[in-house]
Amino acid sequence: MEAARANRARIGVLGCGRVSARYREVFRDELTDIADVVAVTDLDSGKSESFAADIGGSPVVADLNALIATKPDLICILTESGNHYRHAKAVLEAGINVIVEKPVALRLEHADELAAIARERGLICAEIKQNRYNPAMRFLRSAVDEGRFGKLVTLGVRVHWSRDQSYYDDPWHGRWLMDGGVLSQQAIHHIDAMRWLGGPIEAVCAQGRAVINKLEAEDTATAIVRFENGAMGTIEATTAARPRDFEASLHIVGDKALGKVGGRAINLVETWESVEPHDGDADVPATFSQDVPTSYGLGHGPYIREVIDCWREGKTDVPVSVEEGRKALAFLHALYRSMEIGGWVKLDDVPQSERLGL
The missing domain is CATH 3.40.50.720 (NAD(P)-binding Rossmann-like Domain)
Structure with missing residues (x-):
């Protein structure tokens, strides 16, 4: 063997x-x-x-x-x-x-x-x-692990992508049984990154709807997130951007540093500033940014x-084992369950959507 x-x-x-x-x-x-x-x-x-x-x-x-x-x-x-x-x-x-x-x-x-x-x-x-393998994301993870952000204050993701109606007219996209909406199909990478960097989630409050496209699930969603470590977070995701995919960003604000990665696939370091600068900090955007041809990244x-x-x-x-991937799936279900009940849900209660996958 x-x-x-x-x-x-x-x-x-x-x-x-x-x-x-x-x-x-x-x-x-x-x-x-x-x-x-x-x-x-x-x-x-x-x-x-x-x-x-x-x-x-x-x-x-x-x-x-x-x-x-x-x-x-x-x-x-x-x-x-x-x-x-x-x-x-x-x-x-x-x-x-x-x-x-x-x-x-x-x-x-x-x-x-x-x-x-x-x-x-x-x-x-x-x-x-x-996306965990993007150099920009690897840099943010190392900065978190090294404590360079200090106490985390807020994290946020923005996914502004474009999917026209033909994308949702196939037999499975946008349907609860087979797919879900923008959160489960497009922004799942970004909410995974939010949790991977910010730590376990305490509670979420979310809203979503089909604003432009016609589909069972949502093409646009927003959410407020409370982390167990006391930080707050926001999610803004849509496939109703026109005329193209133009942003997939994540930012972190701490009491010692702030950072933002953007581009089409959280692939570019757009901001890195620290109250305790290290040698090489000025070169971080050039060193850890990566041009990508599509939103799939590299x-x-x-x-x-x-x-x-x-x-x-x-x-x-x-x-990323199935056990690790389950953490983002649990986060996703909490967001969808919050939409269904119209209020806050706690992750410790193991909330599950009554629609996704059923």
Whole structure:
């Protein structure tokens, strides 16, 4: 087994929709030294054939069962959000490691079940949270860990992206059973980053509605957040920005420093100021900013590389496990439950939306 893990990872890909464009780049250009895509499948054979051709001619198979039969080391699940749990469960029960696009599941109990299966079988169940790998975000995390902010005062995220009506006219986007709205589909990365940097959440109060687009869930949401450490937070997210994606930012204010990352994918350090300057602080924006071609950013490759490295070393404690991903999912459910009852909800009460994933 150790010899096998020293070899290249054999990767299966399930789903070749919108986000798969980023995976084409990753497996074609970034991970060629350690990974081979050995099989690809999608309900639309044209999409799977296009994906396979673009990364060098990987075999196309008929369905998930056929993909599992090729016995890859890891399977990347890029299907609709509402199918992540079902597909990940099937892969884990077949004894295969899994990397799941966000969110790992739409229901907390489903995330817990996936975690239990992976733990019992000694398998990897990793969730994609690629923005944690942006150099700008890594800088903020190191500043938090080093205490450079001092006492945290406020954190805020703003996601101003554009999705037109055609995006919501497909069979799953914007629907409670399969997706949710802007918070669960677009801003989930940013609320994950807010919690990752600010610490556990005490309570939330949120509002959301479909302002421009027609969908079951919300295209615009705002929220107030109370952190356990006493800091306050705000969330402002929309897919009704026109005519394009133009901002995805996060700011932190402490009693010793303030920082803000922005750009299309929280990829640019826009502000860094400290009451106790260190050598190199003036160079922080230039050193830790990264230009990105799309709102997906460039973190998928580094993240998947770390997961593969864990597998090669016989480890299952991946950077963002299903247990870690569940924290953002619990935050998301609290936001949606607050919308449903029209008031504050406490995270200790383990609130769950009565609509998301049902």
